[in-house]
Every structure is written in structure tokens, then in C-alpha cells.
Amino acid sequence: MIRTVESQPAASAPVLAAYSYCETVTGQQARNFAYGIRLLPTPKRRAMSALYAFSRRVDDIGDGPLPQDVKVARLEEARTLLTRIREGAVEEDDTDPVAVALSHAATHFPIPLGGLDELIDGVQMDLRGETYETWDDLKVYCRCVAGAIGRLSLGVFGTEPGARGVERASEYADTLGLALQLTNILRDVREDAENGRTYLPADDLVKFGCSDGFAGPTPPQGSDFDGLVHFEVRRARALFAEGYRLLPMLDRRSGACVAAMAGIYRRLLDRIERDPEAVLRGRVSLPGREKAYVAVRGLSGLDTRHVSRRTVGGRA
Incomplete structure (x- = not known):
């Protein structure tokens, strides 16, 4: 059974700023998704925005105009970031707001981060033209x-x-x-x-x-x-x-x-x-x-x- 905790300690200012960035990305880039998550309580809405912002980053790498070799390198950087998040190596004052928000969300919810590795696998399939x-x-x-x-x-x-x-x-x-x-x-x-x-x-x-x-x-x-x-x-x-x-x-x-x-x-x-x-x-x-x-x-x-x-x- 998957359980989550609704009440969480108050987030720090850097974490709140990181979540705010992710919610802005979600509202601008995914109107259907944003329509759904606005029905959630704040902690869950923020966590979903962090998931979306990371996913959007991965999708944009695959769909963007960068050369193929650069796209491959950027996707590997995304995998490396996931490893840092799993290891708790992302500090609250990190300059990457998506990393900060996703790291905080993964600490407070049982998010199976391996799913984001699967997303990267899927984008790599696109790059190979499968x-x-x-x-x-x-x-x-x-x-x-x-x-x-x-x-x-x-x-x-x-x-x-x-x-x-x-x-x-x-x-x-x-x-x-x-x-x-x-x-x-x-x-x-x-x-x-x-x-x-x-x-x-x-x-x-x-x-x-x-x-x-x-x-x-x-x-x-x-x-x-x-x-x-x-x-x-x-x-x-x-x-x-x-x-x-x-x-x-x-x-x-x-x-x-x-x-x-x-x-x-x-x-x-x-x-x-x-x-x-x-x-x-x-x-x-x-x-x-x-x-x-x-x-x-x-x-x-x-x-x-x-x-x-x-x-x-x-x-x-």
C-alpha cells in the first residue's frame, strides 16, 4: 500500500521558490495537467509540479533543435541529476530549482524515481527514430x-x-x-x-x-x-x-x-x-x-x- 503524509514541516524559502518556479513552468507549458493538479492540496500540487518540470526538461531535450550528440549528453546529465537526488546530494541552495523541488518532493513522498529514468529511455527511443x-x-x-x-x-x-x-x-x-x-x-x-x-x-x-x-x-x-x-x-x-x-x-x-x-x-x-x-x-x-x-x-x-x-x- 502506498501512503503519503498530508502534513509536512514548513518548507524553507529556497525550497518554496523552487516549487514556485516549477508551478510556473507547469501552468505555462501543460494546461491540461495544470487543470488537474490545482484540485490537489498544496504539498501534493507542488510535488506534481516538480515531477512535471523535470519531465518537461527531458521532453524539451528530445524535441528541441540541439544537435543529436548534444541531446544525448543532456539526457545523460538528467540521469546524473536523478542519481544526485536519490543520494540526497542536492542542497536547498542549489542553483537548479527543478533539482531542489524534486529532491524535496522525493524526501516527503514515496516517489519511484526510476520512472524518470524510464522517461529518459523513451526520449532516447525518439532520438533513435524508432x-x-x-x-x-x-x-x-x-x-x-x-x-x-x-x-x-x-x-x-x-x-x-x-x-x-x-x-x-x-x-x-x-x-x-x-x-x-x-x-x-x-x-x-x-x-x-x-x-x-x-x-x-x-x-x-x-x-x-x-x-x-x-x-x-x-x-x-x-x-x-x-x-x-x-x-x-x-x-x-x-x-x-x-x-x-x-x-x-x-x-x-x-x-x-x-x-x-x-x-x-x-x-x-x-x-x-x-x-x-x-x-x-x-x-x-x-x-x-x-x-x-x-x-x-x-x-x-x-x-x-x-x-x-x-x-x-x-x-x-
Whole structure:
């Protein structure tokens, strides 16, 4: 069972400044993520911001304009930083605010920092230009860049004492990460193609006549692009259904945070399903009022109660 402590000693001024920096990065760079974590109590919100800021740094190395050899070196520097954090070697007056905040968070929450090593592994896969023949192949990548984030987040959230099936909480957090990442892949299919990346499994692309890729605002000639998208949407929905079993294992505000973030992506999935070709014309997003509704729904506990009823009833 993963437990966390809500009450913590007051943080020092340097630590508070470091957390403030991470929260600013999160608010500016990850609006969907920031929408969810604002529902958390302050210590958990700060810890999640520290996790995001480090993850953002790693992602930016992979997606940035630096030469390949420099990117490889920067990723190794990130690994070295993780080692320093594990060893408690980051001082509160360190000049790197992300290091200070993440080190403080790892001291007060049982965060499995190895998940951040997995994230670095996933970005290295991007640098190597790896493609994925099957869904099982793609799952390896998704577990590195998203499933690991789910497991890291669970270290901050903790689980409720006596929660049913809690021994599978980490598995459900991982699966929810896969659902979010597959939704991201569908949303960004055109943008990724323009950057020379293809994430959808090659055997799915062949099945639906889409092996020529997605370089333009219209599907490949003669393809069943709508069929491909609907196929992947069904896969993502199954992952969401499995991952949502995590909700009854969390306290109210942590559950609200997860329900809000996952709910935003499920609604993105709905939009993509209704108009598959929209992902070729631009980035699909939700208006602020719809995100607010999802946040309120999560805070109400409606999704958690729904999942609890289905679990007790024995339905998947």
C-alpha cells in the first residue's frame, strides 16, 4: 500500500521558490495537467509540479533543435541529476530549482524515481527514430513516456487504507498513462509526421491503407483513415476503462485530480472520434469551460462512484 503524509514541516524559502518556479513552468507549458493538479492540496500540487518540470526538461531535450550528440549528453546529465537526488546530494541552495523541488518532493513522498529514468529511455527511443511494428511494441514506448508518469504520480497521491484491490494500483496507474499517451498520439498524428515521427503501429497502418503517412491535411488516397482512428479510439477507451479502476483507491482530491486529467483526454477522444480528419487539419483541443466542467465532475466524485459501482457489480 502506498501512503503519503498530508502534513509536512514548513518548507524553507529556497525550497518554496523552487516549487514556485516549477508551478510556473507547469501552468505555462501543460494546461491540461495544470487543470488537474490545482484540485490537489498544496504539498501534493507542488510535488506534481516538480515531477512535471523535470519531465518537461527531458521532453524539451528530445524535441528541441540541439544537435543529436548534444541531446544525448543532456539526457545523460538528467540521469546524473536523478542519481544526485536519490543520494540526497542536492542542497536547498542549489542553483537548479527543478533539482531542489524534486529532491524535496522525493524526501516527503514515496516517489519511484526510476520512472524518470524510464522517461529518459523513451526520449532516447525518439532520438533513435524508432518505429513500432505492433501495439505490443508501441506499449513499451508508451509505458516509458506515460505509464511511468502514472506510477510516479501514484507515489504522490498515495492510496486509501483498506481500498479494495489496492495491490493493482500501480498497474492501473500505468494503464491510465497508456490511455492518455495513445490519445496524444492520435491528436498529434499530423504534427508528428511533419517532424518525421510515426508512432501508430505499422501493422495497423497497413490494415487501413495508411502506410504512406500523414504529411498533409487529408488522408492518404484510397485509405480508410476513419477506420484507423476509430480502431485506435476503441483501444484507448479500453485502456481508460481499465485505468479508471484506480479512482476508488485514491482520496477524494487525488481522485478528483486523476478524473479531471483523464476526463479531459477522454473528451478529446470523443471529438476525434466524431471527426477523425480533424487531427490532420490541426490540433484538437477543449475550450476552457468544458475543462472546468470536467474538473467539477471529478471533484464531485461522480466518476469514482461510477467505477466503484461497476467494480462491485463485477463488470469490466
